[in-house]
C-alpha cells in the first residue's frame with residue numbers, strides 16, 4: 001500500500017512540511033502548481049489569493065495525477081487562505097474521487113484559521129478515515145530542527 005503527499009505552497013512553508021513528511025514516510029509527493037500563479041509580492045498575494053478563495057475558484061493546474069488509485073493513504077497540505085484551504089486544493093479535490101482512503105491534513109498559517117480549514121476538508125472528504133491533523137505557524141520563520149521534531153512526533157502518533 002502506498003502513501004501520497006499532495007500539497008500546494010505559494011511561499012515554501014507548506015512545501016517544507018510536505019518534503020519532511022514524504023521523506024519520513026518514504027512516500028510519493030505531488031506539488032500542485034496552478035497554470036497561473038498568484039503574485040507573490042507584497043499585498044497583491046492577499047488580494048488575488050483572497051479573491052480566489054472568496055469566489056471559490058478552481059485554478060487550472062499544470063500537473064494531473066493518473067495513478068491516484070494506487071494510494072491508500074493521502075496527506076493533504078495547504079497554506080491557510082482566508083481560513084480555508086488554497087484554491088489549487090479545490091481543483092485537486094474536484095479532479096479526483098477520494099473515498100475509502102486514510103487521510104492526514106497539514107496546514108501552515110500566520111496564526112489562525114486551521115480549525116475551520118480542517119473542518120471544511122473533513123466535510124468535503126467525509127467518506128474517508130482521518131488519521132490526524134497538524135498545523136504550523138509559518139514554519140520557515142521558526143527553528144527548523146524544532147519543526148522537524150514536531151512533525152516527526154505527529155507522524156509517529158498518526159501512522
Ligand SMILES: Cc1cc2nc3c(=O)[nH]c(=O)nc-3n(C[C@H](O)[C@H](O)[C@H](O)COP(=O)(O)O)c2cc1C
Nearest residue numbers: 009010011012013014049079080082083110111112
Ligand atoms: C491569500 C492569503 C490568505 C491568507 N489567509 C490567512 C488566514 O486566514 N489565516 C492565517 O493565519 N494566515 C493566512 N495567510 C498566511 C499564510 O497562510 C501563511 O503565511 C502560510 O504559512 C504560507 O504558506 P506557504 O509558504 O506554503 O504559501 C494567508 C496568506 C495569503 C497569501
